[in-house]
Amino acid sequence: MESEMNYYKFSRAEWANFHAHNFASVTDEELAQLRSLNDVISMDDVKTIYSPLRHLIHIRYKDYQDDERTLAQFLSLSYHSHPFIIGICGSVAVGKSTTARLLQLLLSRAYPDRRIQMITTDGFLYSNAELEKRGILDRKGFPESYDMDLLIHFLNNVKNNNGIVRAPKYSHQIYDIVPGEEEVIDHPDILIVEGINVLQLPSQQPIYISDYFDFSIYVDADPKNIEQWYLERFGMLLDTAFTDPTNYYYQYAIGNRDDAFKMAKEVWRDVNLKNLNEYILPTKNRADVILHKTANHLIDQVALRKFN
Numbered sequence: 454m455e456s457e458m459n460y461y462k463f464s465r466a467e468w469a470n471f472h473a474h475n476f477a478s479v480t481d482e483e484l485a486q487l488r489s490l491n492d493v494i495s496m497d498d499v500k501t502i503y504s505p506l507r508h509l510i511h512i513r514y515k516d517y518q519d520d521e522r523t524l525a526q527f528l529s530l531s532y533h534s535h536p537f538i539i540g541i542c543g544s545v546a547v548g549k550s551t552t553a554r555l556l557q558l559l560l561s562r563a564y565p566d567r568r569i570q571m572i573t574t575d576g577f578l579y580s581n582a583e584l585e586k587r588g589i590l591d592r593k594g595f596p597e598s599y600d601m602d603l604l605i606h607f608l609n610n611v612k613n614n615n616g617i618v619r620a621p622k623y624s625h626q627i628y629d630i631v632p633g634e635e636e637v638i639d640h641p642d643i644l645i646v647e648g649i650n651v652l653q654l655p656s657q658q659p660i661y662i663s664d665y666f667d668f669s670i671y672v673d674a675d676p677k678n679i680e681q682w683y684l685e686r687f688g689m690l691l692d693t694a695f696t697d698p699t700n701y702y703y704q705y706a707i708g709n710r711d712d713a714f715k716m717a718k719e720v721w722r723d724v725n726l727k728n729l730n731e732y733i734l735p736t737k738n739r740a741d742v743i744l745h746k747t748a749n750h751l752i753d754q755v756a757l758r759k760f761n
């Protein structure tokens with residue numbers, strides 16, 4: 454069966470036609486703020502791909518608010534808005550956090566009086582010490598390496614406006630949860646949640662995390678390209694680790710570079726690619742929108758879900 458039969462598919466050029474001219478655009482200066490590591494998102498991508506995407510999100514956000522008002526009326530309750538939650542899914546190193554940051558900026562520009570926050574599910578990974586205790590340190594990123602209970606409670610608290618909501622913080626530099634630091638989510642109107650697991654249906658819980666998402670995006674690409682982006686990011690992590698012995702990559706940074714890359718290639722093959730094929734890719738068809746990237750992160754196709 455064709456895996457994406459429930460989607461309209463558009464080439465880059467076709468999708469660009471849905472550009473919304475009345476939306477504020479971002480400046481080069483603001484784009485420069487977005488660049489993480491080797492990130493080179495172009496203005497053309499913003500206009501061609503992200504501007505129509507933002508317009509679509511605007512429509513869905515409006516529908517969501519209308520639905521909430523209608524339900525409040527039906528229940529004879531006074532209307533209180535609940536955060537609109539956007540999920541961004543895809544492989545390790547496919548560009549989820551970059552997409553999330555870009556959307557956060559675009560939505561902040563579109564709704565200057567609204568609070569748009571973002572978070573990654575990396576913070577819900579068990580600490581390395583806990584992974585080691587469970588004997589699953591080599592399974593980082595796989596479903597069992599996340600505290601899904603904590604993630605569901607986090608989403609439930611945010612959705613229900615239960616005060617300021619805190620979450621643990623993960624750092625790629627120390628390759629672990631950062632002790633004593635936390636992410637603070639303070640009554641957002643829109644929350645963007647990015648992570649490899651946002652569309653997964655965990656077997657243990659009666660509630661799915663996807664129940665909390667009002668719009669979802671899957672970032673897709675050929676695994677060969679993703680491997681290259683993973684290795685490029687690894688190279689950049691090495692370059693920044695030289696001067697910092699507390700950095701997880703320090704030993705690799707001061708050692709033989711070829712050996713370091715050999716290790717990274719093995720980790721890609723044995724951990725992240727495996728995780729992609731077994732647990733991440735099968736969730737692609739739950740997304741509202743699939744952004745397909747080709748070489749150099751160029752988005753060449755956009756798929757839009759037809760029926761829910």
Ligand SMILES: Nc1ncnc2c1ncn2[C@@H]1O[C@H](COP(=O)(O)OP(=O)(O)O)[C@@H](O)[C@H]1O
Pocket residue numbers: 489490491492493494543544545546547548549550551552682683685686749750
């Ligand atoms: N649109 C883009 N253009 C150029 N580089 C990008 C783009 N998106 C991501 N990257 C780069 O690819 C790598 C992985 O991106 P990242 O956002 O960290 O992925 P993820 O959050 O999915 O792990 C990073 O080095 C990042 O700078």
Ligand SMILES: CC(C)(COP(=O)(O)O)[C@@H](O)C(=O)NCCC(=O)O
Pocket residue numbers: 544545546549575593594648649720724725
């Ligand atoms: C923390 C992660 C699970 C999540 O990755 P992200 O999507 O943030 O790139 C991943 O970066 C990771 O550490 N995977 C385990 C194998 C490895 O790359 O070291």
